Amino acid sequence: MNSSKSVLLVIGSGLKLYREYLVRSAAARARRAGHELVLINNLRPTWQHEYFDEITVVNVFDHELLTRTAREIAARRTVVGVLCWDEPLVMPAAELAAEFGVPGLGIAGVQGCRDKYSARTRLTDGGLLQPGFAMAADLAQAREAVERIGYPVVVKPRALGASMGVMLARDDQELHEAFQVASNASLVGDEPFRGGAIVEEYAVGPEISVDAGLHKGEYLPMFVARKRTGSHPYFEETGHVVDASDPLLEDRELMDTLARAHQVLGIENGVTHSEVRLTDRGPLIIEINGRVGGDLIPLLGKIATGIDPGEVVVDVALGQRPDTHRPERGVAGIRFGYPEHDCLVRSVRVPREAPGLVTASPMVEPGTTLRLPPGGYIARHSFVVCRADDPRTCEERLTTASGMVVVDAEKVAPKSPDSLLEMPAGLLDVDE
Template identity: 35%
Template sequence: MTTPLLLLVESNTTGTGRQFAARARDLGVVPVLLSADPARYPYAAEDGLRTVVVDTADDDALWAAVTGLAAAAPVAGVLSSSEYYVATAAGLAARLGLPGPSADAVRACRDKAAQRRALAGAGVPVPRFSVAGDVAEAIAAAQWVGGPVVVKPVQGSGSLGVRLCRDRYEVADHAKGLLAATVNERGLRTPGVILVEQYLTGREFSVEVFGEEAVVTVAKHVGAPPVFVETGHDVPAVLPAAQAAALADTAVRAVEALGLGWGAAHVELRLDGDVARVIEVNPRLAGGMIPELVRRARGIDLVGCQVRAALGEPVDLTGTPDAAGAASIRFLTAGAESVLADVAAAEAAARAVPGVVDTALYRPAGTTVVPAEDFRGRVGHVIAAGTAPGESAEAAETALTLGLATALTPATAGVPVREAVPV
């Protein structure tokens, strides 16, 4: 009997992409990566992942490739671990009669302007916002919203293009740059409008939702304005009961209001007093290694759950009793232009901290790194586990400060600046 296939439409470059393929193999299914450029994902060659080269932005070409594969072996599921292709994967799954979210709901969700309108219309708390198609509209929107505003693309991920603007001149400058782009970092066409929204200063969290169930609330750490680079996460978040309930309830309401409710959703929120306001809903698994934190802290394999859901298999979100209880990640970023040196020694020092379970520097010694503008500027990470969030957080922060950060030395002339990590 021919082994069934799980089709993976493109991938993210770090984190869960590799894990999706591994979980498929564990379930006795052959993962197949459909990509315009498989070389973008080094793990594909390293793991011997079967790949098909196809223009994934061309619906007809993609469908021809899928039907060709289906003629030779049964297709059991279609997924994508990439923000940019979740709607494409959902559409293919629907055409094949396979499990998946509503493609229309995913497409609408990926447009942050449409998403905000839907949430506001359903009574889900969101920041004040407006949509702008030119610089003048962006300035007017900022004046209407009032105070410092966040200006960002209506599509995207990883904080790309997200910036705090404190006056009309900063709004105009950033809006002009965003609106001038005709394609995004993946080469896909941009909508030509941007979002101008109220800047909320309360603590930031995410709620990981599966189906219509809030699985866990994650405490998020972000870098200094004007950019919003995520520098760490703690699982689970420690909160008063009322705030924890507000975050979880609001996240589930948001998922329902957007017509999702299948598989994973990553809901980002900020507390505004005791009100949980939705910053955005992502119709996919979280990035930033959050699924790995959830697995270590709670014993819930969200990647495996997503693969099982795509294959029509039952999903268990109860976790395991032998899980650590808490897990934290901290990302290394450079405060100024620096050179990575003594990488091996820095990683060894980080691993020596009790509680640390994983550590990595993403570039070799001798690489010049610069302050992060988005997730691509992160230089490395440490993950720690413990019985309580405070324990895991302290271990991760110690390993970052006394371990990985020792690899950063002041930059010297003549060393090339590193290339950005592909999205």
């Protein structure tokens, strides 16, 4: 390292709509600690200028180019930490942290987060409750897996996020469709994980997520989100509710399971988003992601608990134990608006006032085509965020506010089942 002003290197800013609140807090925390924030981003910056001291634009999905760019920055700036909250980039970010000798998830840890098959294998070998599972290169292997596991099964890509390409199959006909959906979806992901699909036992029970900080392997839970899903037999996430007083935060079996899982996967320093099914056999980890949660869950956590995930991300990147004490005792939730069928959106109007409304926003521009699974995923036209003193009132307020969203759209024909997955419009950042 050189003697220039110390910087935190950020790999990908994420979307303004989904991540600006996180960037704002991270920038403030970094500067209070005496560090600048340097961004390597895929697109020409607009809103990012307010928060970053230096921005370099390269194709971050070309990992060799990303690495060369980061090394060039490290040659003239003193990199004291690496931050990343963008799912496709957590692996190169962890590799850069290891190369620069700064705290990070660890190579083994991020491998367990990105590769669902590796995670299943390692968690099973570590003695944690896991479903029966198998990696299938083709439909014949998928059928062999089902003979051992039994129906129903979940079929999923090996490394995609946001439930893209994930489908429930209850018989052989549905297995054929589910395998095709998952395998086709995998083709838009990282090259090492393309093709084939994971076939696993369907775990019955409510699904939750837990965001937590990791400091030298110590698991520090921040908040629990209760999840709503739709679009059966797919697993589209339609909403979340975070309660600062959720009794699951004091559930020793759940928290011990999560702590053990992180230890087994070798996750060292960072922030993770774990998805868990609460089954009659106990908590079953669906996956652990090496980043904060999506869907504005960290914002809900901040509103409900007072914990600022943007500050926690900086603290763990600097090797400092974060403060995960919950000073607030509220409830916050989000509800996403989905169309009933594939459509071309003409306009979206969201409420400006409603009981407990914190914020609401359209998620697409006029002229956007929204496609439901399997032709597309996360076909959201809007969201509303509400707060309340208890979960029931929060859910009621979310229902009221989401009912005030007005969408003008034209129905369009669905894509052919053989078509390549269309990336969600709401996940793609655009130049302004």
